[in-house]
Amino acid sequence: MPAFTIRSLDKIYPGAPPVRALSNISFSVEEGEFIVLLGPSGCGKSTLLEILAGLQQPSGGSVLFRDKPINGPGGELGVVFQDASLYPWRTVAANVGLGLELRGVDKKQARRLVEEQLSLVGLDGFGGKFPHQISGGMKQRVGIARALVNDPDVILMDEPFGAVDYVTRNRLQEDLIRIWQQRRKTIVFVTHDVGEAVFLADRIVLLSPPPGRIAEIVTLDLPRPRRRGDIELLQREARIYEALRALEPAATATVA
Amino acid sequence: MSVESIETVVDVQTNDKESRATLRSLAAKLPWIAIVQVLVVAAILLAVQIAVDSGAVKRIYLASPTQILAAFPQLFTRENLLFHLSVTLAEAGVGVALSAILGIATGIAMGLLPKVHQFLNPFLIWFMAIPKVTIIPLLTLYLGLGFEHKVFIIFLFCYFLFVFNTIAGIKQVQDNHIKVARTLGANQRQIIWKVVLPSATPSIVAAVRIEAATCLLATLFAEIVASKAGVGNLLNKLSGIYDTAGVFALVILVTSIALLIIYLVDLLERRVLLKWKYV
Numbered sequence: 001m002p003a004f005t006i007r008s009l010d011k012i013y014p015g016a017p018p019v020r021a022l023s024n025i026s027f028s029v030e031e032g033e034f035i036v037l038l039g040p041s042g043c044g045k046s047t048l049l050e051i052l053a054g055l056q057q058p059s060g061g062s063v064l065f066r067d068k069p070i071n072g073p074g075g076e077l078g079v080v081f082q083d084a085s086l087y088p089w090r091t092v093a094a095n096v097g098l099g100l101e102l103r104g105v106d107k108k109q110a111r112r113l114v115e116e117q118l119s120l121v122g123l124d125g126f127g128g129k130f131p132h133q134i135s136g137g138m139k140q141r142v143g144i145a146r147a148l149v150n151d152p153d154v155i156l157m158d159e160p161f162g163a164v165d166y167v168t169r170n171r172l173q174e175d176l177i178r179i180w181q182q183r184r185k186t187i188v189f190v191t192h193d194v195g196e197a198v199f200l201a202d203r204i205v206l207l208s209p210p211p212g213r214i215a216e217i218v219t220l221d222l223p224r225p226r227r228r229g230d231i232e233l234l235q236r237e238a239r240i241y242e243a244l245r246a247l248e249p250a251a252t253a254t255v256a
Numbered sequence: 257m258s259v260e261s262i263e264t265v266v267d268v269q270t271n272d273k274e275s276r277a278t279l280r281s282l283a284a285k286l287p288w289i290a291i292v293q294v295l296v297v298a299a300i301l302l303a304v305q306i307a308v309d310s311g312a313v314k315r316i317y318l319a320s321p322t323q324i325l326a327a328f329p330q331l332f333t334r335e336n337l338l339f340h341l342s343v344t345l346a347e348a349g350v351g352v353a354l355s356a357i358l359g360i361a362t363g364i365a366m367g368l369l370p371k372v373h374q375f376l377n378p379f380l381i382w383f384m385a386i387p388k389v390t391i392i393p394l395l396t397l398y399l400g401l402g403f404e405h406k407v408f409i410i411f412l413f414c415y416f417l418f419v420f421n422t423i424a425g426i427k428q429v430q431d432n433h434i435k436v437a438r439t440l441g442a443n444q445r446q447i448i449w450k451v452v453l454p455s456a457t458p459s460i461v462a463a464v465r466i467e468a469a470t471c472l473l474a475t476l477f478a479e480i481v482a483s484k485a486g487v488g489n490l491l492n493k494l495s496g497i498y499d500t501a502g503v504f505a506l507v508i509l510v511t512s513i514a515l516l517i518i519y520l521v522d523l524l525e526r527r528v529l530l531k532w533k534y535v
Contacts, residue, residue, distance in 0.1 A: 075441025
């Protein structure tokens with residue numbers, strides 16, 4: 001049974017004129033798989049992720065999570081947001097523990113679970129800090145720890161490393177792979193960074209510019225751990241860049 | 257001139273240069289702005305003292321610093337200041353607390369429920385626009401000269417800012433913060449308590465900060481207009497008998513209390529309400 005089954009999904013935002021964000025999207029996400037949704041900005045990849053999270057409703061087609069329709073967000077999935085979206089009035093530990101607090105997990109156990117997640121993302125001893133006291137990369141680590149705290153099988157990530165510097169991003173990618181392998185999670189990861197996609201993904205779902213539709217699904221059967229700069233990785237990257245260029249609207253293509 | 261004496265001259269010059277340099281660095285370390293501030297205040301006080309003592313300014317208009325100092329003990333003994341002060345502070349405290357509780361509650365209801373906002377907003381704006389002074393005679397008629405009258409006037413001064421700042425704070429809540437809570441399984445009530453209200457807190461605290469000073473102003477205003485007791489009442493009495501030194505002493509006292517209140521609110525903000533901002 002796949003984790004997600006998406007069949008002829010459409011998303012149209014009402015208005016005058018209505019905006020078609022996603023069109024006829026069909027694919028499935030297997031358990032334990034690392035899927036990357038890749039595409040230019042405005043292609044609807046974040047919308048697709050929010051539909052998977054239950055934060056938005058599809059306009060047509062169906063989305064199943066383990067063969068059941070998604071019925072609003074329910075805490076079964078962990079979601080990591082673009083800007084970490086930590087609560088500035090809570091300490092790092094209290095941010096990570098939010099999910100446990102909402103479920104009414106007893107305090108002692110909650111403290112232990114929070115420590116565990118912080119240690120997993122490499123933030124031992126930072127529990128007492130407030131978000132404004134830590135760096136952007138650390139904030140994203142807290143965001144990941146917060147998504148992991150309820151031990152969801154599936155984690156959805158919306159361009160989580162888009163706002164951090166290059167070196168930090170590489171470290172975060174490597175740590176994410178380690179966490180994914182240790183905890184045997186299913187991950188759906190949105191990015192517009194081709195290098196990031198090739199480094200992380202089992203499969204890449206390539207979305208076309210608006211209205212977003214699937215241009216191609218690329219399977220990356222490359223061994224792990226992957227090494228940056230590996231010739232095979234770079235070849236895949238080049239092929240995806242080519243595919244992306246082919247997707248560009250004709251006008252831009254002739255100018256380029 | 258002998259060689260020796262030339263050397264001494266050079267020596268003196270270098271010494272002079274060095275001592276000038278140390279003087280300069282010493283001068284740079286002195287808190288000049290504070291020194292000048294103190295000097296300005298001292299000069300004004302001295303000028304007032306001389307002007308009043310020499311009879312250049314009549315005692316009805318101005319009191320000298322020494323006269324004002326002398327007036328303080330008299331306020332406590334002859335005028336029963338502690339009683340008046342307790343009346344004023346009780347009115348201000350109850351008035352502002354009532355405004356805060358009802359104002360924040362109204363603000364939460366209006367911020368969360370668009371229909372409530374739509375219904376109440378015109379009424380609130382209308383009430384807020386009433387120039388307070390015009391309805392005081394009516395309020396005196398309805399509520400008398402005592403405690404309830406003051407509390408109501410303070411309420412009119414303070415309530416609306418609590419309402420509108422609470423609404424503004426609730427509007428500031430970030431969409432993504434709510435999404436985070438929803439994906440972690442929060443229900444509506446949890447979203448309000450754990451996301452919306454904490455997001456609104458800085459804006460509500462800003463209202464508390466302003467109202468801390470406003471409530472004292474409102475109390476004194478109400479007491480001066482119509483009252484049986486309180487610092488404003490005492491102020492009326494003293495100015496009625498041309499006790500200018502007493503009036504100045506009261507003004508200084510009330511100012512000090514206002515400063516103390518602002519300091520305490522500041523402390524409350526830094527240590528409790530918005531502690532996270534100051535670490």
